[in-house]
Amino acid sequence: MAKHSEFDSPGRQAPSREKFTSTLGVIAATLGSAVGLGNIWKFPYMTGQNGGAAFLFIYIICVTVVGLTIMISEFIIGRHAAAATVGAYKKLAPGSRWYLAGTSNILAAFLIMAFYTTVAGWVYAYAFQAISGSLSFTRPEDFQQAFDSFTGQPWAPLIWQWIVLATTGAVILAGVKNGIERITKTLLPVLFVLLLLCDIRALTLDGAAEGLAFLFKPDFSKITGVTILLALGLSFFKLSVGMGTMTTYGSYMDKNQNLISTAAKVMLSDTLVSILAGIAIFPAVFAFGFQPDAGPSLLFLTIPMVFSSMPLGRLFLAMFFLLTAIAATGAMISLLEVLVSYFCEERKWRRWQATLASVLGIALLGSTATLSTSTLSDFHLLGKTMFDLFDFVSSNILLPAGGIAIALFVSRVLGPRVIYAEATNNNQIPNHRLVRAYYYSVRYLAPIAIAIILLNSLGLIKF
Ligand code: TRP
Numbered sequence: 001m002a003k004h005s006e007f008d009s010p011g012r013q014a015p016s017r018e019k020f021t022s023t024l025g026v027i028a029a030t031l032g033s034a035v036g037l038g039n040i041w042k043f044p045y046m047t048g049q050n051g052g053a054a055f056l057f058i059y060i061i062c063v064t065v066v067g068l069t070i071m072i073s074e075f076i077i078g079r080h081a082a083a084a085t086v087g088a089y090k091k092l093a094p095g096s097r098w099y100l101a102g103t104s105n106i107l108a109a110f111l112i113m114a115f116y117t118t119v120a121g122w123v124y125a126y127a128f129q130a131i132s133g134s135l136s137f138t139r140p141e142d143f144q145q146a147f148d149s150f151t152g153q154p155w156a157p158l159i160w161q162w163i164v165l166a167t168t169g170a171v172i173l174a175g176v177k178n179g180i181e182r183i184t185k186t187l188l189p190v191l192f193v194l195l196l197l198c199d200i201r202a203l204t205l206d207g208a209a210e211g212l213a214f215l216f217k218p219d220f221s222k223i224t225g226v227t228i229l230l231a232l233g234l235s236f237f238k239l240s241v242g243m244g245t246m247t248t249y250g251s252y253m254d255k256n257q258n259l260i261s262t263a264a265k266v267m268l269s270d271t272l273v274s275i276l277a278g279i280a281i282f283p284a285v286f287a288f289g290f291q292p293d294a295g296p297s298l299l300f301l302t303i304p305m306v307f308s309s310m311p312l313g314r315l316f317l318a319m320f321f322l323l324t325a326i327a328a329t330g331a332m333i334s335l336l337e338v339l340v341s342y343f344c345e346e347r348k349w350r351r352w353q354a355t356l357a358s359v360l361g362i363a364l365l366g367s368t369a370t371l372s373t374s375t376l377s378d379f380h381l382l383g384k385t386m387f388d389l390f391d392f393v394s395s396n397i398l399l400p401a402g403g404i405a406i407a408l409f410v411s412r413v414l415g416p417r418v419i420y421a422e423a424t425n426n427n428q429i430p431n432h433r434l435v436r437a438y439y440y441s442v443r444y445l446a447p448i449a450i451a452i453i454l455l456n457s458l459g460l461i462k463f
Helices: 023-034 037-049 053-081 085-092 099-132 140-151 155-174 177-203 208-216 225-239 245-250 259-287 295-308 313-347 351-373 386-423 432-457
Strands: none
Touching: 023 177, 023 245, 023 259, 023 313, 037 053, 037 099, 037 225, 037 259, 037 295, 037 313, 053 085, 053 208, 053 225, 053 245, 053 259, 053 386, 053 432, 085 099, 085 245, 085 313, 085 386, 099 140, 099 155, 099 295, 099 313, 099 351, 099 386, 140 155, 140 295, 155 313, 155 351, 177 208, 177 259, 177 295, 177 313, 208 259, 225 259, 225 386, 225 432, 245 313, 259 295, 259 386, 259 432, 295 313, 313 351, 351 386, 386 432
16 A cells, blocks of 8 residues: 555545645745746747747746746645645535536646656656667757657657656655655756756857847747747646646645745746756757757757767766656656545545556556657647647646636635735735735736636637
């Protein structure tokens, strides 16, 4: 049987829930969920596809205004209820239909895991190839070819996806505290240092200036309704909000945690990691003649090329993909935990049953995402491959819709008194101005902004 970890739910009738033990533990766990493939893979390729600096600018507005508001809101719901996502709604609004907001989180978790594990599989495979030395080329087109031929075959990527799922499932079963939390806490700083090293190398490449201009000099004519929708979707995905992850983590925080400042710190650090990844990638894109709009393959072309042009490159390359794999695993743990805690708490399954069922469900659904670059590359639903469809529906529909539900729940159901008590820890933190700003954002700004962008993306209004 699985050991109990701090992420296990003792159940609602238990006398006291386990808690994170320190502020550092809270930040590590939350940041461990936020930092992942979103920073190192998705943020750079989306910035590359959507006009560079203009996209970054909109993204930063989205994370600071909307993403942060929803993160604080999830912490408030979770800590106030002391229960994970579906249970929290049942506890705080008994007899109502609010629990459906939690149920849709479960669907979002499945969809995100379905394509996230595909990319994590590519990362695991690249880590393995870098260690075994089979990734040492010198010409950019060889890296392109290596990526295309790896993802163009059905079996190898599928098997890597299963390895990813088995690893993530095993960590969930072994206990998150002593496994993943300890590993990410020590290794995330190493990833940070390696990113800085890549940045230094990238910045000293001939032609680096063009890449920096692409990332930091906005051309606002590139901004369209779709750009804004994508930036909003990415900000939710990045901060792991709109899906109950942060509600669940909020339920493990004690009453002395400063919710607003914790959320702000996580948001700032996460954004910094994304920008550092951008600085590592864009100078290389231009220096080596890759296209910034290459899409999901971008990371797999530029980073190997950057490292292959420096001393000890093979070693650094192996470390880079290994640490990316670890960061991705940290994020996947938090996604899988939402599913597992739901099946355990609400359906009363045992932890191993819940883990096994979730992993098998994801493997099945996820295989269609993995095969999108090979066997199923011509299979389209709503004009998208399964990989793109899962990504689009989760990031651009389910997460923002979840965000609206969370904002409405906090502002209309819990109301100003609970918000005030939670955000000031019962009047112990003198942050009234911040709380007021948060209150206006959660009551008006965030839900209205999300609703407009969502309606636009569904084609119901046009701008
Ligand atoms: N934020 C993670 C990343 O950037 C992915 C992630 C983990 C996530 N948990 C989530 C995304 C919950 C949305 C919702 O890689």
